[in-house]
Amino acid sequence: MNYTKPQTKPHGYTDEQWQVRVDLAAAHRCAVMHGLHEGIFNHFTMRVPGEENRYYQIPFGTHWSEVTASCFMEVDYDGEVQRGEGVVERSAYCIHAPMHRLMPGAAAVFHTHMPFASALTRLEDQHIKPIGQTELGTMMKTGYDEDYDGPGLDPAEGVRLAEACGDNTVMLMANHGAITIGETVAEAYDRLYYLERVAQVQLYAMWTGQPLKHLSESVVEKTYKVYKGSAMHYGGRKNAEWHFDALKRILDRKEPDYAE
Secondary structure, eight states: OOOOOOOOOOTTOOHHHHHHHHHHHHHHHHHHHTTOOBTTBSEEEEEOTTOSSEEEEOOTTOOGGGOOGGGOEEEETTSOEEESOSOOOHHHHHHHHHHHHHOTTOSEEEEEOOHHHHHHHTSSOOOOOSOSHHHHHHHTTEEEEOOOOSOOOSHHHHHHHHHHHTTOSEEEETTTEEEEEESSHHHHHHHHHHHHHHHHHHHHHHHTOSOOOOOOHHHHHHHHHHHHHOOOOBTTBOHHHHHHHHHHHHHHHHOGGGGO
């Protein structure tokens, strides 16, 4: 089932720009629904389609439960608001603008302090363990930042994080939180959602106090080859797109104002 909710696009936006706004608003609302948010803090951003140096960011002080498609500011890579109104949260700019600028695949950059993934980052060894199928799918695209050095209030921090992330699309940040990136909002949210699930299951397994049952190297390698070589596209669409469309249908029933 494809997502076909009619949208009323305000004057002055392309179809693609408005759809990205709708999707990004949906991601904020879903993060509240799934317990992945911290009220007015943390950051989901997305490059503005058709613009070379702008990204969407919510005005500081907006609770994620009240984010709508029309509320986003367009912020340039110097931190100046080019469209919309509101205050630019400093760490959002310092982390996200450099990552959007330096990483070609980072159209969407999502950063949260979601509880289970953040709990992993508080451990001496924050790495995801090869103890299950979902873990392997997340591990193969996860990088690790081991060098937390205080709040990210200088754009140099975003440059450092872009370098630490490299070609990965998921990153765990020691003593801090998580970042996921994607070419679309759907990809970034899907990766965030499953990262939190992986962290939750690993912590639950660890809390039993029993030894973890690690998969063998041969099974890990076999699974990696399958995931890398034959990503299934049902109906010609990525799994993340199916997942995110289903989440938007839930929002359509419960809080449709996200698309306004």
